Amino acid sequence: MIGRYRALRKAGLLGINERNVRLVNELNPRRLIRLVDDKRETKRLANAANIPTPELYGVIANPFHMRHLESYLDKPDGVVIKPANGSQGNGIQVLMEPMRGGWRRSNGQRALLEDIRFHVNNILSGMYSLSGQPDVAMFEYRVKFDEIFNPISFGGVPDIRIIVVRGIPAVAMVRLPTAESDGKANLHKGGVGVGLDLVTGKTLSGMQNGKTTDIHPDTANPLRNFSVPHWDTMLEMASKAYDVTGLGYLGADIVLDKTKGPLLLELNARPGLAIQIANRIGIRPLLKATLEADTEGLDALGRVELARKLYRSHVPEPI
Template sequence: MISTWIALRKAGLLGINERNLRLVNDLNPRRLMRLVNDKTETKRLAIEAGIPTPELYGLIRNPLDMRNLETLLDKPDGCVIKPANGSQGNGIQVILGPMRGGWRRSNGQRALFEDLKFHVNNILSGMYSLSGQPDVAMIEYRVKFDEVFDPISFGGVPDIRIIVLRGIPFVAMVRLPTAESDGKANLHKGGVGVGLDLVTGRTMHGMQNGKTTEIHPDTANPLSNFSVPHWDAMLLMAAKAYEVTGLGYLGADIVLDKGKGPLLLELNARPGLAIQIANRMGIRPLVNAALTADTEGLDAEGRVDLAKKLYRQHAPAHPVNA
Protein backbone atom coordinates (compact mmCIF):
# COMPACT_ATOMS: atom_id res chain seq x y z
CA MET A 1 0.00 0.00 0.00
CA ILE A 2 2.76 2.44 0.98
CA SER A 3 4.81 1.60 -2.12
CA THR A 4 1.75 2.20 -4.32
CA TRP A 5 1.14 5.58 -2.67
CA ILE A 6 4.78 6.56 -3.19
CA ALA A 7 4.64 5.54 -6.85
CA LEU A 8 1.46 7.54 -7.46
CA ARG A 9 2.89 10.59 -5.71
CA LYS A 10 6.10 10.32 -7.75
CA ALA A 11 3.95 10.20 -10.89
CA GLY A 12 2.39 13.51 -9.85
CA LEU A 13 -1.14 12.21 -9.37
CA LEU A 14 -3.35 14.56 -7.36
CA GLY A 15 -5.69 12.89 -4.87
CA ILE A 16 -9.19 13.95 -3.86
CA ASN A 17 -8.19 15.06 -0.35
CA GLU A 18 -5.37 17.23 -1.67
CA ARG A 19 -7.75 18.68 -4.27
CA ASN A 20 -10.28 19.56 -1.59
CA LEU A 21 -7.77 21.10 0.82
CA ARG A 22 -5.43 22.95 -1.57
CA LEU A 23 -7.83 23.92 -4.33
CA VAL A 24 -11.51 23.82 -3.42
CA ASN A 25 -11.27 24.97 0.21
CA ASP A 26 -8.49 27.52 -0.30
CA LEU A 27 -9.55 29.03 -3.61
CA ASN A 28 -13.34 28.77 -3.75
CA PRO A 29 -15.13 30.91 -1.15
CA ARG A 30 -18.39 29.28 -0.14
CA ARG A 31 -20.36 32.48 -0.79
CA LEU A 32 -19.40 32.27 -4.48
CA MET A 33 -20.40 28.64 -4.98
CA ARG A 34 -23.98 29.58 -5.85
CA LEU A 35 -22.71 31.31 -8.99
CA VAL A 36 -21.92 27.93 -10.51
CA ASN A 37 -24.32 25.68 -8.60
CA ASP A 38 -27.26 27.66 -10.01
CA LYS A 39 -27.12 27.36 -13.81
CA THR A 40 -29.46 30.33 -14.28
CA GLU A 41 -26.97 32.52 -12.41
CA THR A 42 -24.05 31.11 -14.42
CA LYS A 43 -25.88 31.85 -17.66
CA ARG A 44 -26.66 35.41 -16.60
CA LEU A 45 -23.05 36.13 -15.69
CA ALA A 46 -21.76 34.55 -18.92
CA ILE A 47 -24.09 36.67 -21.04
CA GLU A 48 -22.99 39.83 -19.21
CA ALA A 49 -19.34 38.91 -19.86
CA GLY A 50 -19.94 38.20 -23.54
CA ILE A 51 -19.33 34.46 -23.22
CA PRO A 52 -21.57 32.55 -25.68
CA THR A 53 -24.02 30.16 -24.04
CA PRO A 54 -27.09 28.22 -25.22
CA GLU A 55 -30.15 30.46 -25.48
CA LEU A 56 -32.53 30.26 -22.54
CA TYR A 57 -36.12 29.96 -23.81
CA GLY A 58 -37.69 30.27 -20.38
CA LEU A 59 -37.96 29.14 -16.77
CA ILE A 60 -40.60 27.17 -14.92
CA ARG A 61 -40.30 28.33 -11.32
CA ASN A 62 -43.59 27.13 -9.85
CA PRO A 63 -46.79 25.26 -10.75
CA LEU A 64 -48.35 28.49 -12.03
CA ASP A 65 -45.61 28.79 -14.66
CA MET A 66 -46.57 25.35 -15.94
CA ARG A 67 -49.14 27.03 -18.18
CA ASN A 68 -46.20 28.28 -20.29
CA LEU A 69 -44.55 24.86 -20.64
CA GLU A 70 -46.19 23.72 -23.85
CA THR A 71 -45.28 27.00 -25.58
CA LEU A 72 -41.67 26.75 -24.40
CA LEU A 73 -41.43 23.18 -25.69
CA ASP A 74 -42.91 24.08 -29.08
CA LYS A 75 -39.59 24.43 -30.94
CA PRO A 76 -39.17 22.79 -34.36
CA ASP A 77 -35.54 21.90 -33.57
CA GLY A 78 -36.30 20.70 -30.07
CA CYS A 79 -34.99 21.94 -26.75
CA VAL A 80 -33.40 20.80 -23.49
CA ILE A 81 -35.12 20.55 -20.11
CA LYS A 82 -32.74 20.73 -17.16
CA PRO A 83 -32.77 21.46 -13.42
CA ALA A 84 -31.09 24.75 -12.55
CA ASN A 85 -29.32 23.20 -9.55
CA GLY A 86 -28.71 19.69 -10.85
CA SER A 87 -25.40 17.88 -11.24
CA GLN A 88 -23.79 15.02 -13.18
CA GLY A 89 -26.40 15.24 -15.92
CA ASN A 90 -29.24 14.10 -13.65
CA GLY A 91 -32.67 15.34 -14.63
CA ILE A 92 -31.69 16.53 -18.09
CA GLN A 93 -34.04 15.58 -20.92
CA VAL A 94 -33.16 16.32 -24.54
CA ILE A 95 -36.14 16.85 -26.84
CA LEU A 96 -35.32 16.46 -30.54
CA GLY A 97 -38.55 18.02 -31.74
CA PRO A 98 -42.29 17.49 -32.08
CA MET A 99 -43.76 14.25 -33.37
CA ARG A 100 -47.33 13.03 -33.74
CA GLY A 101 -49.06 13.29 -30.39
CA GLY A 102 -46.03 14.54 -28.48
CA TRP A 103 -42.28 15.10 -28.66
CA ARG A 104 -39.35 12.89 -29.60
CA ARG A 105 -36.75 12.25 -26.91
CA SER A 106 -33.05 11.86 -27.75
CA ASN A 107 -33.41 8.07 -27.43
CA GLY A 108 -36.10 8.12 -30.13
CA GLN A 109 -38.98 7.40 -27.78
CA ARG A 110 -42.12 9.53 -27.80
CA ALA A 111 -42.92 11.73 -24.81
CA LEU A 112 -46.46 12.96 -24.22
CA PHE A 113 -47.06 16.38 -22.74
CA GLU A 114 -48.14 14.78 -19.47
CA ASP A 115 -44.80 12.91 -19.36
CA LEU A 116 -42.81 16.12 -19.71
CA LYS A 117 -45.06 17.97 -17.29
CA PHE A 118 -44.49 15.20 -14.74
CA HIS A 119 -40.73 15.48 -15.25
CA VAL A 120 -40.78 19.25 -14.78
CA ASN A 121 -42.80 18.82 -11.59
CA ASN A 122 -40.10 16.45 -10.34
CA ILE A 123 -37.49 19.12 -11.05
CA LEU A 124 -39.54 21.71 -9.13
CA SER A 125 -39.79 19.33 -6.17
CA GLY A 126 -35.98 19.23 -5.92
CA MET A 127 -35.58 15.61 -7.01
CA TYR A 128 -32.40 16.43 -8.95
CA SER A 129 -31.06 19.45 -7.04
CA LEU A 130 -27.75 19.34 -5.21
CA SER A 131 -29.35 20.30 -1.90
CA GLY A 132 -32.67 18.50 -2.32
CA GLN A 133 -34.42 21.87 -2.07
CA PRO A 134 -37.15 23.05 -4.50
CA ASP A 135 -35.62 23.86 -7.86
CA VAL A 136 -36.28 25.67 -11.15
CA ALA A 137 -36.67 24.02 -14.56
CA MET A 138 -34.77 25.57 -17.47
CA ILE A 139 -35.90 25.21 -21.08
CA GLU A 140 -33.06 26.08 -23.43
CA TYR A 141 -31.64 25.73 -26.92
CA ARG A 142 -30.70 22.21 -28.04
CA VAL A 143 -27.11 22.13 -29.23
CA LYS A 144 -26.54 20.71 -32.71
CA PHE A 145 -23.11 19.24 -32.24
CA ASP A 146 -20.30 19.64 -34.75
CA GLU A 147 -19.71 16.55 -36.90
CA VAL A 148 -15.99 16.61 -36.16
CA PHE A 149 -16.56 14.06 -33.37
CA ASP A 150 -18.97 11.81 -35.30
CA PRO A 151 -16.44 8.94 -35.64
CA ILE A 152 -15.88 8.82 -31.87
CA SER A 153 -19.27 9.70 -30.44
CA PHE A 154 -22.56 7.88 -29.97
CA GLY A 155 -26.06 9.31 -29.74
CA GLY A 156 -25.42 12.60 -27.96
CA VAL A 157 -23.47 15.83 -27.63
CA PRO A 158 -19.76 15.66 -26.72
CA ASP A 159 -18.41 18.41 -24.47
CA ILE A 160 -15.00 19.78 -23.59
CA ARG A 161 -13.97 20.08 -19.93
CA ILE A 162 -11.23 22.63 -19.23
CA ILE A 163 -10.01 22.99 -15.64
CA VAL A 164 -8.89 26.47 -14.64
CA LEU A 165 -6.64 27.40 -11.71
CA ARG A 166 -6.29 31.07 -10.73
CA GLY A 167 -7.64 31.95 -14.17
CA ILE A 168 -5.08 29.73 -15.93
CA PRO A 169 -6.46 26.82 -18.00
CA PHE A 170 -4.10 23.95 -17.25
CA VAL A 171 -5.64 20.59 -18.22
CA ALA A 172 -8.46 19.51 -20.54
CA MET A 173 -10.37 16.60 -22.02
CA VAL A 174 -13.26 15.94 -24.36
CA ARG A 175 -16.10 13.81 -22.95
CA LEU A 176 -17.85 11.55 -25.43
CA PRO A 177 -21.31 9.95 -25.21
CA THR A 178 -21.66 6.18 -25.45
CA ALA A 179 -24.47 3.65 -25.58
CA GLU A 180 -23.74 2.82 -21.94
CA SER A 181 -24.10 6.49 -20.94
CA ASP A 182 -27.43 6.73 -22.84
CA GLY A 183 -26.06 9.40 -25.14
CA LYS A 184 -24.79 11.64 -22.32
CA ALA A 185 -21.20 12.80 -22.00
CA ASN A 186 -20.97 12.12 -18.25
CA LEU A 187 -18.04 9.91 -17.27
CA HIS A 188 -19.76 8.44 -14.20
CA LYS A 189 -22.54 7.16 -16.47
CA GLY A 190 -20.10 5.37 -18.79
CA GLY A 191 -19.03 8.16 -21.12
CA VAL A 192 -15.51 8.23 -22.55
CA GLY A 193 -12.98 10.89 -21.54
CA VAL A 194 -10.17 11.71 -23.97
CA GLY A 195 -7.20 13.82 -22.92
CA LEU A 196 -6.40 16.95 -24.91
CA ASP A 197 -3.05 18.55 -25.60
CA LEU A 198 -3.56 21.97 -24.00
CA VAL A 199 -1.43 23.75 -26.60
CA THR A 200 -2.91 22.27 -29.78
CA GLY A 201 -6.33 20.94 -28.74
CA ARG A 202 -5.61 17.53 -30.28
CA THR A 203 -7.00 14.36 -28.72
CA MET A 204 -4.55 11.92 -27.14
CA HIS A 205 -5.55 9.01 -24.86
CA GLY A 206 -8.94 7.79 -23.68
CA MET A 207 -10.56 6.31 -20.58
CA GLN A 208 -13.90 4.76 -19.68
CA ASN A 209 -15.06 3.61 -16.26
CA GLY A 210 -11.64 4.35 -14.81
CA LYS A 211 -9.71 2.24 -17.36
CA THR A 212 -7.65 3.42 -20.28
CA THR A 213 -8.78 2.78 -23.83
CA GLU A 214 -7.60 3.71 -27.32
CA ILE A 215 -10.90 3.22 -29.17
CA HIS A 216 -14.51 4.29 -28.72
CA PRO A 217 -16.50 1.30 -27.38
CA ASP A 218 -19.38 1.75 -29.84
CA THR A 219 -17.76 3.02 -33.04
CA ALA A 220 -14.44 1.12 -32.55
CA ASN A 221 -12.62 4.11 -34.04
CA PRO A 222 -9.30 5.33 -32.60
CA LEU A 223 -9.67 8.24 -30.18
CA SER A 224 -6.40 10.04 -30.91
CA ASN A 225 -5.43 12.79 -33.37
CA PHE A 226 -8.73 14.64 -33.65
CA SER A 227 -8.35 18.43 -33.60
CA VAL A 228 -10.88 20.41 -31.57
CA PRO A 229 -12.06 23.38 -33.68
CA HIS A 230 -11.97 26.88 -32.13
CA TRP A 231 -9.54 25.61 -29.49
CA ASP A 232 -8.03 28.99 -28.58
CA ALA A 233 -11.53 30.47 -28.30
CA MET A 234 -12.46 27.71 -25.84
CA LEU A 235 -9.36 28.34 -23.73
CA LEU A 236 -10.25 32.04 -23.65
CA MET A 237 -13.82 31.29 -22.56
CA ALA A 238 -12.50 29.10 -19.74
CA ALA A 239 -10.03 31.76 -18.64
CA LYS A 240 -12.78 34.40 -18.56
CA ALA A 241 -14.87 32.18 -16.29
CA TYR A 242 -12.43 33.06 -13.50
CA GLU A 243 -13.32 36.76 -13.72
CA VAL A 244 -17.01 35.93 -14.06
CA THR A 245 -17.18 33.87 -10.86
CA GLY A 246 -14.17 34.77 -8.73
CA LEU A 247 -13.55 31.04 -8.17
CA GLY A 248 -9.89 30.06 -8.22
CA TYR A 249 -10.52 26.42 -9.12
CA LEU A 250 -13.25 25.50 -11.57
CA GLY A 251 -14.16 23.36 -14.53
CA ALA A 252 -15.62 24.95 -17.65
CA ASP A 253 -17.82 22.66 -19.76
CA ILE A 254 -18.04 23.81 -23.37
CA VAL A 255 -19.98 22.35 -26.29
CA LEU A 256 -19.30 22.86 -29.98
CA ASP A 257 -22.39 23.80 -31.98
CA LYS A 258 -22.04 23.36 -35.73
CA GLY A 259 -23.69 26.71 -36.41
CA LYS A 260 -22.93 28.81 -33.34
CA GLY A 261 -19.43 27.56 -32.50
CA PRO A 262 -18.30 27.08 -28.87
CA LEU A 263 -20.96 27.57 -26.18
CA LEU A 264 -20.40 27.55 -22.42
CA LEU A 265 -22.70 24.87 -21.04
CA GLU A 266 -21.94 25.18 -17.33
CA LEU A 267 -19.26 25.68 -14.69
CA ASN A 268 -18.25 23.34 -11.89
CA ALA A 269 -16.61 24.41 -8.62
CA ARG A 270 -15.41 20.88 -7.81
CA PRO A 271 -14.17 19.35 -11.08
CA GLY A 272 -13.11 15.75 -10.63
CA LEU A 273 -9.75 14.11 -11.12
CA ALA A 274 -10.51 11.41 -13.71
CA ILE A 275 -9.09 13.89 -16.19
CA GLN A 276 -5.67 12.59 -15.03
CA ILE A 277 -6.49 9.11 -16.35
CA ALA A 278 -7.77 10.55 -19.63
CA ASN A 279 -4.51 12.47 -20.07
CA ARG A 280 -2.41 9.67 -18.54
CA MET A 281 -0.51 12.12 -16.41
CA GLY A 282 -0.56 13.41 -12.88
CA ILE A 283 -1.50 17.07 -12.68
CA ARG A 284 0.35 18.04 -9.50
CA PRO A 285 3.30 19.61 -11.39
CA LEU A 286 0.87 21.73 -13.40
CA VAL A 287 -1.09 22.62 -10.26
CA ASN A 288 2.07 23.74 -8.48
CA ALA A 289 3.15 25.78 -11.50
CA ALA A 290 -0.23 27.50 -11.81
CA LEU A 291 -0.42 28.22 -8.07
CA THR A 292 2.95 29.97 -8.06
CA ALA A 293 2.81 31.66 -11.50
CA ASP A 294 2.92 35.45 -11.67
CA THR A 295 -0.41 36.59 -13.13
CA GLU A 296 -0.10 40.23 -12.09
CA GLY A 297 -1.56 42.46 -14.80
CA LEU A 298 -2.55 39.57 -17.08
CA ASP A 299 -5.96 39.57 -18.74
CA ALA A 300 -7.68 36.40 -19.96
CA GLU A 301 -5.67 36.37 -23.21
CA GLY A 302 -2.45 36.73 -21.26
CA ARG A 303 -3.37 33.88 -18.94
CA VAL A 304 -4.08 31.62 -21.93
CA ASP A 305 -0.60 32.37 -23.29
CA LEU A 306 0.84 31.66 -19.84
CA ALA A 307 -1.15 28.40 -19.69
CA LYS A 308 0.45 27.11 -22.88
CA LYS A 309 3.91 28.06 -21.62
CA LEU A 310 3.37 26.26 -18.29
CA TYR A 311 1.98 23.20 -20.05
CA ARG A 312 5.07 22.95 -22.28
CA GLN A 313 7.32 23.26 -19.25
CA HIS A 314 5.53 21.10 -16.69
CA ALA A 315 3.33 18.51 -18.40
CA PRO A 316 4.99 15.16 -17.59
CA ALA A 317 7.03 13.74 -20.44
CA HIS A 318 6.12 10.18 -19.52
CA PRO A 319 2.38 9.38 -19.34
CA VAL A 320 1.02 7.42 -16.40
CA ASN A 321 -0.42 4.04 -17.34
CA ALA A 322 -3.57 3.00 -15.50
Protein backbone atom coordinates in the same frame (compact mmCIF):
# COMPACT_ATOMS: atom_id res chain seq x y z
CA MET B 1 -2.11 -1.31 -16.17
CA ILE B 2 -1.65 -1.34 -12.40
CA GLY B 3 2.00 -0.52 -12.95
CA ARG B 4 0.87 2.39 -15.05
CA TYR B 5 -1.32 3.78 -12.22
CA ARG B 6 1.51 3.34 -9.75
CA ALA B 7 3.68 5.31 -12.09
CA LEU B 8 0.98 7.97 -12.34
CA ARG B 9 0.69 8.25 -8.58
CA LYS B 10 4.42 8.65 -8.34
CA ALA B 11 4.28 11.28 -11.04
CA GLY B 12 1.92 13.34 -8.94
CA LEU B 13 -1.67 12.15 -9.12
CA LEU B 14 -3.73 14.60 -7.10
CA GLY B 15 -6.12 12.97 -4.60
CA ILE B 16 -9.60 14.02 -3.59
CA ASN B 17 -8.63 15.25 -0.10
CA GLU B 18 -5.89 17.42 -1.49
CA ARG B 19 -8.34 18.78 -4.07
CA ASN B 20 -10.83 19.67 -1.36
CA VAL B 21 -8.33 21.26 0.98
CA ARG B 22 -5.87 22.94 -1.37
CA LEU B 23 -8.14 23.89 -4.23
CA VAL B 24 -11.82 24.07 -3.34
CA ASN B 25 -11.48 25.36 0.23
CA GLU B 26 -8.59 27.72 -0.40
CA LEU B 27 -9.49 29.12 -3.79
CA ASN B 28 -13.30 29.07 -3.79
CA PRO B 29 -15.08 31.09 -1.10
CA ARG B 30 -18.55 29.70 -0.43
CA ARG B 31 -20.36 32.85 -1.54
CA LEU B 32 -18.73 32.51 -4.96
CA ILE B 33 -19.56 28.82 -5.26
CA ARG B 34 -23.21 29.77 -4.98
CA LEU B 35 -22.93 31.75 -8.23
CA VAL B 36 -22.24 28.64 -10.28
CA ASP B 37 -24.39 26.11 -8.43
CA ASP B 38 -27.35 27.77 -10.16
CA LYS B 39 -27.08 27.39 -13.94
CA ARG B 40 -29.33 30.43 -14.55
CA GLU B 41 -27.00 32.67 -12.60
CA THR B 42 -23.98 31.28 -14.49
CA LYS B 43 -25.71 32.05 -17.78
CA ARG B 44 -26.47 35.61 -16.67
CA LEU B 45 -22.87 36.24 -15.59
CA ALA B 46 -21.44 34.71 -18.75
CA ASN B 47 -23.72 36.61 -21.09
CA ALA B 48 -22.93 39.89 -19.32
CA ALA B 49 -19.23 39.21 -20.07
CA ASN B 50 -19.92 38.32 -23.72
CA ILE B 51 -19.32 34.60 -23.20
CA PRO B 52 -21.93 32.89 -25.38
CA THR B 53 -24.23 30.22 -23.88
CA PRO B 54 -27.18 28.21 -25.27
CA GLU B 55 -30.25 30.46 -25.43
CA LEU B 56 -32.61 30.15 -22.48
CA TYR B 57 -36.20 29.82 -23.75
CA GLY B 58 -37.77 30.04 -20.33
CA VAL B 59 -38.00 28.56 -16.86
CA ILE B 60 -40.68 26.82 -14.86
CA ALA B 61 -40.19 27.72 -11.23
CA ASN B 62 -43.55 26.66 -9.77
CA PRO B 63 -46.70 24.72 -10.74
CA PHE B 64 -48.37 27.97 -11.84
CA HIS B 65 -45.74 28.38 -14.62
CA MET B 66 -46.64 24.94 -15.97
CA ARG B 67 -49.06 26.67 -18.35
CA HIS B 68 -46.03 27.78 -20.41
CA LEU B 69 -44.79 24.22 -20.87
CA GLU B 70 -46.16 23.63 -24.36
CA SER B 71 -44.87 26.92 -25.72
CA TYR B 72 -41.35 26.18 -24.35
CA LEU B 73 -41.47 22.77 -26.06
CA ASP B 74 -42.71 24.16 -29.36
CA LYS B 75 -39.30 24.10 -31.11
CA PRO B 76 -38.87 22.24 -34.41
CA ASP B 77 -35.21 21.42 -33.58
CA GLY B 78 -35.88 20.20 -30.09
CA VAL B 79 -35.10 21.58 -26.65
CA VAL B 80 -33.14 20.59 -23.55
CA ILE B 81 -34.79 20.48 -20.13
CA LYS B 82 -32.49 20.69 -17.13
CA PRO B 83 -32.60 21.32 -13.39
CA ALA B 84 -30.95 24.68 -12.58
CA ASN B 85 -29.18 23.12 -9.58
CA GLY B 86 -28.39 19.72 -11.11
CA SER B 87 -25.07 17.98 -11.65
CA GLN B 88 -23.51 14.93 -13.28
CA GLY B 89 -26.13 14.94 -16.02
CA ASN B 90 -28.92 14.02 -13.60
CA GLY B 91 -32.40 15.17 -14.61
CA ILE B 92 -31.34 16.43 -18.05
CA GLN B 93 -33.65 15.47 -20.93
CA VAL B 94 -32.54 16.10 -24.48
CA LEU B 95 -35.59 16.30 -26.75
CA MET B 96 -34.54 16.00 -30.39
CA GLU B 97 -37.68 17.00 -32.27
CA PRO B 98 -41.46 16.69 -32.13
CA MET B 99 -42.79 13.30 -33.20
CA ARG B 100 -46.37 12.08 -33.46
CA GLY B 101 -48.07 12.71 -30.13
CA GLY B 102 -44.85 13.72 -28.36
CA TRP B 103 -41.11 14.38 -28.70
CA ARG B 104 -38.27 12.09 -29.73
CA ARG B 105 -35.65 11.68 -27.02
CA SER B 106 -31.98 11.24 -27.81
CA ASN B 107 -32.25 7.51 -27.01
CA GLY B 108 -34.95 7.18 -29.70
CA GLN B 109 -37.82 6.73 -27.25
CA ARG B 110 -40.88 8.96 -27.38
CA ALA B 111 -41.69 11.33 -24.54
CA LEU B 112 -45.36 12.31 -24.23
CA LEU B 113 -46.47 15.67 -22.87
CA GLU B 114 -47.62 13.85 -19.73
CA ASP B 115 -44.16 12.29 -19.25
CA ILE B 116 -42.52 15.67 -19.62
CA ARG B 117 -44.92 17.33 -17.20
CA PHE B 118 -44.15 14.57 -14.70
CA HIS B 119 -40.42 15.10 -15.21
CA VAL B 120 -40.69 18.86 -14.72
CA ASN B 121 -42.64 18.29 -11.51
CA ASN B 122 -39.85 16.03 -10.30
CA ILE B 123 -37.32 18.77 -11.04
CA LEU B 124 -39.42 21.30 -9.10
CA SER B 125 -39.58 18.95 -6.11
CA GLY B 126 -35.77 19.02 -5.90
CA MET B 127 -35.25 15.39 -6.94
CA TYR B 128 -32.10 16.30 -8.90
CA SER B 129 -30.88 19.37 -7.04
CA LEU B 130 -27.50 19.41 -5.32
CA SER B 131 -28.98 20.43 -1.98
CA GLY B 132 -32.28 18.53 -2.24
CA GLN B 133 -34.06 21.90 -2.05
CA PRO B 134 -36.92 22.73 -4.47
CA ASP B 135 -35.51 23.56 -7.88
CA VAL B 136 -36.33 25.27 -11.16
CA ALA B 137 -36.62 23.66 -14.63
CA MET B 138 -34.74 25.42 -17.45
CA PHE B 139 -35.62 25.06 -21.13
CA GLU B 140 -32.76 25.83 -23.46
CA TYR B 141 -31.58 25.69 -27.07
CA ARG B 142 -30.55 22.18 -28.07
CA VAL B 143 -26.95 22.31 -29.24
CA LYS B 144 -26.32 20.69 -32.65
CA PHE B 145 -22.91 19.14 -32.54
CA ASP B 146 -20.22 19.75 -35.08
CA GLU B 147 -19.76 16.92 -37.59
CA ILE B 148 -16.10 16.61 -36.73
CA PHE B 149 -17.20 14.54 -33.73
CA ASN B 150 -19.35 12.11 -35.77
CA PRO B 151 -16.84 9.22 -35.79
CA ILE B 152 -16.34 9.35 -32.03
CA SER B 153 -19.72 10.30 -30.64
CA PHE B 154 -23.06 8.58 -30.13
CA GLY B 155 -26.46 10.19 -29.74
CA GLY B 156 -25.54 13.49 -28.11
CA VAL B 157 -23.27 16.48 -27.79
CA PRO B 158 -19.65 16.01 -26.66
CA ASP B 159 -18.48 18.58 -24.16
CA ILE B 160 -15.07 19.98 -23.48
CA ARG B 161 -14.07 20.25 -19.82
CA ILE B 162 -11.28 22.71 -19.06
CA ILE B 163 -9.91 23.00 -15.52
CA VAL B 164 -8.84 26.55 -14.73
CA VAL B 165 -6.66 27.46 -11.75
CA ARG B 166 -6.28 31.14 -10.84
CA GLY B 167 -7.55 31.96 -14.32
CA ILE B 168 -4.90 29.76 -15.96
CA PRO B 169 -6.26 26.81 -17.99
CA ALA B 170 -4.41 23.74 -16.69
CA VAL B 171 -5.86 20.46 -18.00
CA ALA B 172 -8.62 19.56 -20.44
CA MET B 173 -10.58 16.64 -21.79
CA VAL B 174 -13.41 16.09 -24.21
CA ARG B 175 -16.25 13.91 -22.99
CA LEU B 176 -18.11 11.87 -25.57
CA PRO B 177 -21.66 10.59 -25.24
CA THR B 178 -22.18 6.83 -25.66
CA ALA B 179 -25.20 4.55 -26.12
CA GLU B 180 -25.08 4.14 -22.34
CA SER B 181 -25.01 7.87 -21.50
CA ASP B 182 -28.38 8.83 -23.06
CA GLY B 183 -27.49 12.02 -24.91
CA LYS B 184 -25.26 13.36 -22.15
CA ALA B 185 -21.49 13.46 -22.02
CA ASN B 186 -21.02 13.10 -18.25
CA LEU B 187 -18.57 10.40 -17.15
CA HIS B 188 -20.99 9.37 -14.39
CA LYS B 189 -23.52 8.54 -17.08
CA GLY B 190 -21.10 6.33 -19.01
CA GLY B 191 -19.56 8.97 -21.28
CA VAL B 192 -15.98 8.50 -22.52
CA GLY B 193 -13.38 10.99 -21.29
CA VAL B 194 -10.58 11.70 -23.74
CA GLY B 195 -7.53 13.68 -22.69
CA LEU B 196 -6.63 16.80 -24.66
CA ASP B 197 -3.22 18.28 -25.18
CA LEU B 198 -3.68 21.74 -23.69
CA VAL B 199 -1.35 23.43 -26.14
CA THR B 200 -2.87 22.09 -29.37
CA GLY B 201 -6.37 20.87 -28.42
CA LYS B 202 -5.62 17.45 -29.93
CA THR B 203 -7.16 14.30 -28.46
CA LEU B 204 -4.96 11.80 -26.62
CA SER B 205 -6.11 8.58 -24.94
CA GLY B 206 -9.51 7.89 -23.38
CA MET B 207 -11.30 6.26 -20.46
CA GLN B 208 -14.79 4.99 -19.71
CA ASN B 209 -16.17 3.82 -16.36
CA GLY B 210 -12.70 4.16 -14.85
CA LYS B 211 -10.94 1.98 -17.48
CA THR B 212 -8.62 3.27 -20.15
CA THR B 213 -9.64 2.81 -23.79
CA ASP B 214 -8.37 4.02 -27.15
CA ILE B 215 -11.55 3.46 -29.17
CA HIS B 216 -15.12 4.71 -28.87
CA PRO B 217 -17.18 1.81 -27.44
CA ASP B 218 -20.09 2.25 -29.90
CA THR B 219 -18.42 3.35 -33.13
CA ALA B 220 -15.12 1.47 -32.54
CA ASN B 221 -13.24 4.40 -34.10
CA PRO B 222 -9.88 5.43 -32.62
CA LEU B 223 -10.10 8.37 -30.23
CA ARG B 224 -6.68 9.87 -30.87
CA ASN B 225 -5.61 12.73 -33.08
CA PHE B 226 -8.81 14.73 -33.45
CA SER B 227 -8.22 18.46 -33.31
CA VAL B 228 -10.93 20.27 -31.36
CA PRO B 229 -11.97 23.22 -33.55
CA HIS B 230 -11.92 26.76 -32.07
CA TRP B 231 -9.47 25.61 -29.41
CA ASP B 232 -8.01 29.09 -28.80
CA THR B 233 -11.48 30.56 -28.29
CA MET B 234 -12.38 27.79 -25.85
CA LEU B 235 -9.25 28.38 -23.76
CA GLU B 236 -10.00 32.10 -23.65
CA MET B 237 -13.65 31.51 -22.63
CA ALA B 238 -12.52 29.19 -19.82
CA SER B 239 -9.96 31.70 -18.61
CA LYS B 240 -12.53 34.52 -18.71
CA ALA B 241 -14.83 32.43 -16.50
CA TYR B 242 -12.36 33.23 -13.71
CA ASP B 243 -12.75 37.00 -14.24
CA VAL B 244 -16.51 36.58 -14.23
CA THR B 245 -16.82 34.46 -11.06
CA GLY B 246 -13.62 34.96 -9.06
CA LEU B 247 -13.41 31.17 -8.56
CA GLY B 248 -9.74 30.17 -8.31
CA TYR B 249 -10.50 26.53 -9.11
CA LEU B 250 -13.16 25.84 -11.68
CA GLY B 251 -14.18 23.45 -14.43
CA ALA B 252 -15.71 25.06 -17.52
CA ASP B 253 -17.97 22.86 -19.67
CA ILE B 254 -18.00 24.06 -23.27
CA VAL B 255 -19.86 22.61 -26.25
CA LEU B 256 -19.33 23.26 -29.93
CA ASP B 257 -22.43 24.14 -31.91
CA LYS B 258 -22.38 23.55 -35.66
CA THR B 259 -23.40 27.13 -36.49
CA LYS B 260 -23.00 29.11 -33.27
CA GLY B 261 -19.47 27.93 -32.42
CA PRO B 262 -18.30 27.35 -28.83
CA LEU B 263 -20.94 27.87 -26.11
CA LEU B 264 -20.42 27.72 -22.35
CA LEU B 265 -22.75 25.13 -20.80
CA GLU B 266 -21.91 25.49 -17.15
CA LEU B 267 -19.18 26.10 -14.58
CA ASN B 268 -18.28 23.72 -11.76
CA ALA B 269 -16.72 24.86 -8.50
CA ARG B 270 -15.74 21.32 -7.47
CA PRO B 271 -14.58 19.65 -10.69
CA GLY B 272 -13.49 16.03 -10.29
CA LEU B 273 -10.11 14.45 -10.84
CA ALA B 274 -10.91 11.75 -13.40
CA ILE B 275 -9.47 14.18 -15.93
CA GLN B 276 -6.03 12.97 -14.78
CA ILE B 277 -6.87 9.40 -15.79
CA ALA B 278 -8.24 10.51 -19.16
CA ASN B 279 -4.97 12.37 -19.75
CA ARG B 280 -2.85 9.68 -18.11
CA ILE B 281 -1.00 12.38 -16.20
CA GLY B 282 -0.76 13.32 -12.54
CA ILE B 283 -1.39 17.04 -12.33
CA ARG B 284 0.37 17.84 -9.07
CA PRO B 285 3.62 19.29 -10.53
CA LEU B 286 1.70 21.34 -13.11
CA LEU B 287 -0.66 22.51 -10.41
CA LYS B 288 2.16 23.62 -8.17
CA ALA B 289 3.62 25.72 -10.97
CA THR B 290 0.18 27.13 -11.78
CA LEU B 291 -0.46 28.05 -8.16
CA GLU B 292 2.87 29.86 -7.97
CA ALA B 293 2.84 31.57 -11.38
CA ASP B 294 2.89 35.37 -11.56
CA THR B 295 -0.32 36.54 -13.24
CA GLU B 296 -0.01 40.21 -12.31
CA GLY B 297 -1.39 42.41 -15.09
CA LEU B 298 -2.41 39.50 -17.33
CA ASP B 299 -5.82 39.38 -18.98
CA ALA B 300 -7.53 36.18 -20.18
CA LEU B 301 -5.43 36.01 -23.36
CA GLY B 302 -2.22 36.59 -21.42
CA ARG B 303 -3.13 33.81 -19.00
CA VAL B 304 -3.82 31.43 -21.91
CA GLU B 305 -0.35 32.12 -23.26
CA LEU B 306 1.13 31.50 -19.81
CA ALA B 307 -0.95 28.28 -19.55
CA ARG B 308 0.61 26.89 -22.70
CA LYS B 309 4.13 27.58 -21.42
CA LEU B 310 3.46 26.02 -18.02
CA TYR B 311 1.81 22.98 -19.59
CA ARG B 312 4.64 22.31 -22.02
CA SER B 313 7.24 22.54 -19.35
CA HIS B 314 5.42 20.06 -17.07
CA VAL B 315 3.71 17.66 -19.45
CA PRO B 316 5.70 15.89 -22.15
CA GLU B 317 4.79 16.51 -25.77
CA PRO B 318 2.60 13.64 -27.09
CA ILE B 319 4.34 11.26 -29.46
